[in-house]
Amino acid sequence: MGEHQGRxxxxxxxxxxxxxSHSSIAxxxxxTRRFTPNNLRSMLDSHQMVVVKPVVGAGGHGVIKVTRDSGGYAYTYYSQTKRFASFGALIGALNKQRKGRSxxxxxxxxxATVDGKPIDYRVKYVKTDNGWVYRAIVGRIAKRGLFVTNLCRGxxxxxxxxxxxxxxxxxxxxEKKNKMRELTVLSTAVLEAKYPGIxxxxxxxxxxxxxKIWIFEVNTRPQ
Structure with missing residues (x-):
């Protein structure tokens, strides 16, 4: 796989x-939209809560939850929450966190939660000489007080x-495990058609x- 394709x-x-682009996966x-102030304002108007995360990154690093309510705006990074009276102040703080990154x-x-703590799921899918096989289908429960579930974050x-x-x-x-498997197979076929070397x-x-099951992201170098 070439360097450009890897990027x-x-x-x-x-x-x-x-x-x-696939009607059954979409x-x-x-x-999801690229981060710009206008896009953030629009997404908050529509959804009140969004997650802002690096285009390239892993381990939950740099992932920020942003909310809007009648009192203004707030963002949560790991366990720390900061509130802002204005959208401009929120953008200024987010730009400091982003440090110019996309x-x-x-x-x-x-x-859904377990004892009040969010849970998500990691499905690891690996290509062998005999085709694609599952290496793991596991749940990850967030450390109390955090919204990211990454094991490296507790x-x-x-x-x-x-x-x-x-x-x-x-x-x-x-039902839920079968649906995750179905989406994994479909998504892998779509990605492999575009990137044959994965x-x-x-x-x-x-x-x-x-x-409802949601796909948050697909990692090509899963930890």
């Missing part, structure tokens, strides 16, 4: 754009079945409080 694959924006991707904005999803790993049972119900385990993928899924 493209590292880009969350590039991978999201490819997946959005409904499972939260509305970011994207994604609609915030109210995830998250706790559980089996997907345990996570689905505790956050939704045991009756939904098979050999492993890490899918980050969320299930919201209503039980």
């Amino acid at each position: 493209q694959l590292a880009s969350k924006w590039a991978k999201t754009a490819i997946l959005l 409904p499972h991707i939260p509305p 970011y994207l904005i994604q609609k915030g999803i109210y995830l 998250g706790t790993m559980v089996t997907a079945a345990e996570g689905i049972s505790k956050s939704l119900s045991s009756a939904q385990v098979s 050999g492993q993928l890490g899918f980050d899924y969320g299930i919201d409080k209503q039980g």
Whole structure:
């Protein structure tokens, strides 16, 4: 795989754009736009909560939750929340965090929780001589007080079945796992058609409080 293709694959924006082109995958991707002040204002007007994250990055580093309410604006970075009376003050603070890096904005999803802590899911899919195989389908529960679930940020790993049972119900385990597998196979085919050299993928899924499955991002160098 060439260096240019590697850079493209590292880009969350590039991978999201490819997946959005498939009609069966697109409904499972939260509305996503490039970070600009105008786009942020528009997304907050529409969704009240968004997640702002680096176009290239992993481990939850640089991921910021931004909210709008009647009192103004707020952002949460790890466990620290700051409030702002004006949109201009919010943008100024976000630009300090961004340090000139490219970011994207994604609609915030109210995830199902375990004991009040958000849970999401990682599906690791690897290409072998016999085709693509699953290496892991696990749940990741956020450390209390955090909204990111990454294990390197204190998250706790559980089996997907345990996570689905505790956050939704045991009756939904098979359905949700099968849907994640279905989306993984579809998404892999779409990505591999564009980037034939890929050999492993890490899918980050969320299930919201209503039980809908969302694809947050696809990592080409899953940890």
